[in-house]
Amino acid sequence: MLSCFVIDDEQGAIDLLINYIKKTPFLNLVGSTTNPLEALQILRTQSIDLIFLDINMPQISGIELMPILKDKCQVVLTTAYSEYAVYGFEHNALDYLLKPISFERFLKAAQKALNNTLVSNSDWQQSEKEDDFLFVKTENKGKMIKVNFDDLIYIEGLKNYVSLYTKEERIITLLNIKDLEGRLPAKQFIRVHKSYIVSIKNIKALDSNQILLKDMKAYVPLGDTYRTNFFDVLNKNMMGSKR
Known part of the structure; x- marks a missing residue:
């Protein structure tokens, strides 16, 4: 439809x-x-x-x-x-x-x-069955960039655009963050905020409602709406006191 x-x-x-x-x-x-x-x-x-x-x-x-x-x-x-x-x-x-x-x-x-x-x-x-990457269109007309899922650290939604962050670069593409979320493997990525998706393997620490990611100085916010699912996903690997 x-x-x-x-x-x-x-x-x-x-x-x-x-x-x-x-x-x-x-x-x-x-x-x-x-x-x-x-x-x-x-x-x-x-x-x-x-x-x-x-x-x-x-x-x-x-x-x-x-x-x-x-x-x-x-x-x-x-x-x-x-x-x-x-x-x-x-x-x-x-x-x-x-x-x-x-x-x-x-x-x-x-x-x-x-x-x-x-x-x-x-x-x-x-x-999705065979590959571990996707191609995204860039701001430069006619140019596309291959993005490996393993290289992605986090994604930030910016109205009609999204920024994809790797250790080496920031890639801006005309995509809706919701549509992009559906294209990412659920075992590797998790939505943590209305404007952010993070790579699970690259989560370094959690400080209250702030997520610190490997190779990134800035924190990513953990939204209240996504908090329960976030901890459900991570719970099997958590040790120490309960949340």
């Missing part, structure tokens, strides 16, 4: 796409808006798989929105003007729907989004 959002300054165009989404079994409508600036606020707080985005809108156009959205989700552009197609694909749009949009053409774009997701998930599941 793909969560999707519709952004178009014409309510009639939104209503048509909502009708198509409801007819498509693997799509789930999260919301819609005629205000692209309002959409930006919503997309900062919600995880969306697929956006149907109009190009010609007041305040900010769909083309201007594309660099802001970057790799947060898949984007299908919608417009009445075919000359904008090249701009859409230059900004990595998944597909381009020319108005008036038929259901057959809509379904083809939606299926493409689903196939991309299934391939991505399959690739991850395969790597």
